[in-house]
Amino acid sequence: MKKFLFTIVAVLMAAPSFAQFSSGGFSIDEEHVYWGVRFGMNFSGISGDIVDADKRRTGMTLGGVVGLRVTENSPVFLESGLYYSQRGAKTLKAHEKIAKDQLEGHINYFDIPLVIKYGFPMEDNMAVLPFFGPYVGFSLSKDSNCLKRSDMGFKLGCGLEWNNLYAEAFYQFGVVNIADKGSSHGRNLGVNIGINF
Numbered sequence: 001m002k003k004f005l006f007t008i009v010a011v012l013m014a015a016p017s018f019a020q021f022s023s024g025g026f027s028i029d030e031e032h033v034y035w036g037v038r039f040g041m042n043f044s045g046i047s048g049d050i051v052d053a054d055k056r057r058t059g060m061t062l063g064g065v066v067g068l069r070v071t072e073n074s075p076v077f078l079e080s081g082l083y084y085s086q087r088g089a090k091t092l093k094a095h096e097k098i099a100k101d102q103l104e105g106h107i108n109y110f111d112i113p114l115v116i117k118y119g120f121p122m123e124d125n126m127a128v129l130p131f132f133g134p135y136v137g138f139s140l141s142k143d144s145n146c147l148k149r150s151d152m153g154f155k156l157g158c159g160l161e162w163n164n165l166y167a168e169a170f171y172q173f174g175v176v177n178i179a180d181k182g183s184s185h186g187r188n189l190g191v192n193i194g195i196n197f
Contacts, residue, residue: 032069034077036166038062040192044087046105049182050146057106059086061190067117075119077129083111085137087188092146107144109137113155129159135172151186152176166194 038061045056063083070076089105115133122128137151157170174186 033067034196035064035066036194036196037064038081038083038166038168038192038194040190040194042085042087042188042190044089044186044188046089046092046147046178046184047187048177048179048184050089050092050105050179050184055090055105057086057088057090059088059108061085061111061192063111065194075121075127077117077119078114079117079131080112080114083109083113085109085111085188085190087137087151087186088144088147092144105144105147107139107147107149108141109139109151111135111137115155117159119161124162126160126162129161129168130157131159131170132156146180147184148178148180150176151178153186161196164195164197166192166196168192 040061042059042061043056044059061083063081063085065079065081067077067079070078086106086108088107092105113133113135115131117129117131120128120130133155135153135155139149142149151174153172153174153176155170155172157168159166159168169191170189172186172188172190176185177183178186
């Protein structure tokens with residue numbers, strides 16, 4: 001965990017240097033296609049028959065995105081990408097009808113979101129971009145002994161962009177059952193930083 005936090009601090013300190021190499025910065029009024037990289041943290045949990053609300057899992061997220069402006073008249077963007085996302089829960093305590101023991105709650109997904117963003121320009125090359133849309137997640141391996149390998153839900157959040165630098169906070173809420181037995185849904189609060197090109 002210390003190495004992970006050190007990496008985030010290092011990226012934040014280096015971000016102004018990355019911005020110096022941009023070709024004038026990203027502009028929501030001019031760009032029609034963009035791509036970017038994202039790095040951040042998840043604070044995830046699970047609600048339903050498998051619950052342990054006091055033991056949320058802290059994990060990392062890493063990914064790349066691509067966005068497309070969908071209208072000439074207003075800064076509306078459609079954005080997708082691929083994220084490696086560590087989610088689940090620190091430990092799971094199953095409902096008595098399922099089991100009474102502690103269960104492994106870690107599961108690492110590859111998430112594919114598809115969100116609509118709207119840009120609100122501000123001064124000093126800054127913009128606020130709220131977003132909303134669905135996501136799907138799948139795991140390449142069976143990380144947990146009680147969770148399914150796929151997830152689906154919605155992603156809601158808001159980004160802040162200054163030149164090429166980007167930061168966002170978001171919330172994911174699953175709408176499909178991710179438990180092998182019983183009924184449970186994933187929940188995740190996350191923060192990302194990144195660069196757009």
